[in-house]
Amino acid sequence: MLGKLFDRRWRHLPRLFISLWQVSPGLGSIILVVRLLCALQPPLVIFVGKLIVDEIVELNRLSLPGSGLSDWLGNGRLTPLLAYIGLEFLLTLGNTVLMRATALAEALLGERHGNAMAVLVIEHGVSMDLAQIESSDFQNRMQRAVAQTAMGTPLLAQLLGQAQNIVTVIALAVGLIAFIPGLMVLLLVALIPALVGEAHFNAQRYGVSRDFTPLRREAEYMRFTGADPRIAKEIKLFDLGGFFARRFGELAGEIHRANRAIAIRHSAWSSLLGGVASIAYYAAYALVAWRAVIGQISLGDLVFLTGSLLRLSGLFERTMLGFVELADRSYYLDDFYSFLDTQPSIRRASNPHAMPSAMRDGITFENVGFRYPGREAWAIRHLSFHLTAGRTLALVGENGAGKTTIVKLLTRLHDPDEGRILLDGVDIRAFDLAAYRDRIGTVFQDFARYNLTAATNIAAGRITSVAERARIEDAAQKSLADRLIAALPAGYEQRLGNGYMRGHDLSGGEWQRIAIARAYFRDADILILDEPTAALDARAEADVFERFRNLSTGRTALLISHRFSTVRMADHILVLEQGRIVEEGSHRALIDKNGRYAELFQLQAAAYQ
Incomplete structure (x- = not known):
């Protein structure tokens, strides 16, 4: 169990430390120094307490210098005791100031680091390909990564807290081992069952969190959609508010029941294993008390040992269980960095071909075929056509004919599964992706x-x-x-x-x-218009395209529209059905042919009569 828990999850911790340090080396240095000082304070306070008790016992053995405080002060016997008390006060006050300082530094560093990580997620998310972005698996992974952008603050505090506790434990352990070495073994053996139990339940909680990501996404969708002002009209008129609320309640309830089952089992086992640890602690306490009774240790030693035991009991439990919690958080850390390690599926040219200063020949589709991920049917197949530079090509066809798929392939939002697409005779996959897309301007239907x-x-x-x-x-x-x-x-x-x-x-x-x-x-050199005037009225559409006709002279354009009043302005028209070209030509030639294009044109014209 432990070997599985502490395996590859820890491999991302160096990356986290590096990113935290890069955000602010100054704050990082302050935090490390202050944490080290805070780690040494508890054993020093306990040791000074021992010195105070021993000094008081020693003073009680001596004859009284007088009945008043002034007699004691004048005699100088209280000087060591007062010095010890003053030192303990300074240690306590200094620890309070240092803890406030480290809390401030960690909060500032955590906020800056969270912002930096959020920028990374956004930049990496948009660098992925459309097929990845549109997949539910990618959306699940991205949501988990977004949820972890602020995890640097608590994880940093926990990691540094662990390091601080370990330094304190070592310092206290040195004192304990000097007196009764067996106490350390007793405490360690008592706390191992608790460590194993926490590891088991943390792994189970992560499993539920990961498995229920799709349900949480759907629940969040229901919650935000129900209050989305952009669709408030339909929600009100169709009375959908109750549906969204009920569905959110169902999903949230299912997630809650899974978490509740684990929480109940965890609570029961934690109580049992915590009882074992308490028994071990009091057994050690009794052993120390017995050594004091039989005179093997002084009263000051008793104070030091019981204080160390009390502090160590809590520190052992917090430190050992803290490692389990760190492993638990490392599961989520793995979510974050695994997302950042995801690579785009579209191949980037390792030695890109230089983009031409101006397109001369145009765009050529050569026997292109494409299937959307996870689908058996071809969106387009055996598709070949040429878009001449400086000309306007229109795509016509019913929904699902493959028009928008052609746009996605031309813009390299997807790459074809068969065939190739050429720009001036060069496969567009040979160009630098950013440089290629820089030459394209688009207006999508869902802009x-x-x-x-x-x-x-x-x-x-x-x-x-x-x-x-x-x-x-x-x-x-x-x-x-x-x-x-x-x-x-x-x-x-x-x-x-x-x-x-x-x-x-x-x-x-x-x-x-x-x-x-x-x-x-x-x-851009290439302008793609995918239903660019779908939301415009007839008069506005006419104005826009009259302007486009005048401004697009010499510009290469690809036009998709269901409105034939728009399509007819194109130099060449392709008629698509089920991903294949069934007709092509100019508007006049296609009308004269009296085929599929003419049929669609007449159907639309009849609707206006």
Whole structure:
């Protein structure tokens, strides 16, 4: 049991120490020095107490110098006793000051370290690939990692507390061994069962915590969704509040019952094993008392030994069980660092090909096939087409035809399982991933709505240029978002969304114009528009695409839309069904062909008649 407990869990402790030290070497040094001083205080106080008692016994043997305090002080006999008392006072006062100092230093270091770890989790999380981010297993692991971002503070305090206790135990043990060596063995043997018991139950608690992560995620989803203002209308109108509350109660109850069962067993066994430790302690206490009765040790020695025993009893238990708790925390530490050690599934080029300064030929899909992880069916298969540089290609098809999958492959959110995608004749996997994506601007159907200022929402397209206000305003003008921003109370500095006080929420169409402005601000070589005007009315859509037509001259664009009024502006159109191309050509050519495209066009046109 113990070997299994103290195995690989400890391998992450050096990484934790290094990260804590890197956050603030100054605070780390203060904490180490103060902890060492605090560790030496208990044995020194007990030893000084022994000296006080021995001095009092010695004074009682001497003849009285007089009846008053002044006689004793004038005689000088109280000088050693007063010195010992003063020394004990200084040790006690100094320990109080030092403990306050280390608590302050550890709190400051813990907060800074927690913030640094949270940044690491965010940066690492977004560096993962879309397939990983969208998997439930990854979400479970990320939630556990996020929960541990603040674990540095308690773990640091516990580790240093353990080190402090060990130094104190060694100092006290030296004194005990000098008088009665067998006492140490008695205490150790008595506390081993408690150590094994705590190890067992800590492992069980971690197992429940890990196994119930999906249930906790669902419970948190139910709790926050039930109070989410973004969907409050549906919750009220569909009377879903009771459903979310009941489901949260069911999930929370199931988790509680599992934890309660372990807690009850743990309490029962801890009481039993604690009783064994108490019996051992009082047996040792009786042995010390007997040695004093028969005159083998002095009264001062008795005070020192009983004080050491009392302190050691608590220290032994706290230290040995503390190691078990550290191992327990190390399980969670393993969650944190194992998450940080997760590598992206998309292969990065070890010796990347240089990106062309400007695209000349275009994008080519060669016999591309792709299946989403965990699915048997192919999303697309044997797909081949060419997007000519400087031209606009539109993708048409019903839901599930593979349009958005093509976008994900083109942006390398996924890599194809078959075939390859070329940019100017070079496999896009040969380029540096960041450099390749830097040349692409996108407007997704489910675009992000950031609770940030209007200016930052637009600048998110290329956040390194957030200070370039002229470019931000130009992008807003191109997307026709400038007028709605001008109407906001604080203009470009207005925080959007209703997640914060004084935030200003926008309609779906207004948010979509912000998202389009974001793509214009990115100023990329390849522009991908996935249902970019789905939330706009017909007039607004016409305005946006008239502007796009004028601004996209010479720009390579991929367009996805269910609206044929939008699609018809493309230079070339692909009609997709079940991941395959069934027709392609210009709008006029496809209408004349009177095939699937013409059928879909007529169906949509009829809806407006």
